[in-house]
Amino acid sequence: MLGKVLLTIDAIGLLLGAPIADMSHSHIYNPRWPPHAKFHCGQTITLSVALGLATLFFTWRSSFLAPSTPAAVAARVARDSLHTAVVVGTIYWLAGLIAVTYPGSAGSDPEFxxxxPQAPVFSAFTTVAVTGWAYETWMR
Known part of the structure; x- marks a missing residue:
């Protein structure tokens, strides 16, 4: 259960992080940003929310199996769902960590x-997701 709680924390970070950080004066409401940059900001916010919802779904999917589900099937669904949850739950954070390596990119605009500054947050949520998955997969 602790592992699922950690994956849920990761999902909440995905659901709230980008909308809170990117719907701000430094991003979507930045008058210096061209429309195409704002398009990609909207794309990133939508991707983060979608990945958060998917992470929640796969984290808790096995909890909603019918009681008549055979034990072997339930165990397989639970294991596969957790593997999927950790992949989905880390895609956004890993992409953010890698994005700073692209030519001309930076973690923030010079005026800010x-x-x-995102590195500690992205690293922390990646660690939370992987720790939750590892706990549920190997330690319980």
Whole structure:
């Protein structure tokens, strides 16, 4: 159960993180951003929310199996769902960690500072998801 709670925390980060961070003066409401940059910002917000919903679905999917489901089938669904949950739950964070390596990219626009302020958050949520998956898969 602890592992599923950790994966749920990851999903909440996906559901709320991008909408809160990107629906701001430094992103979507930044008058200096061209329309195409705002398009990609909207794409990123939508992707984050969709991945958060999928992570929740796969994390808790096995909890809603019919009581008549054979034990072997239920165990397989539970295992496969957790594997899928960790993949879906880390795609966004890993993509964010990698995005800073693209030519000309940066973690923030110069008017808002330098560095890569998202790195600790992206790393933390990746760690939470992988820890939750590992706990449910190997430690319980």
């Amino acid at each position: 500072g330098t560095g890569f």
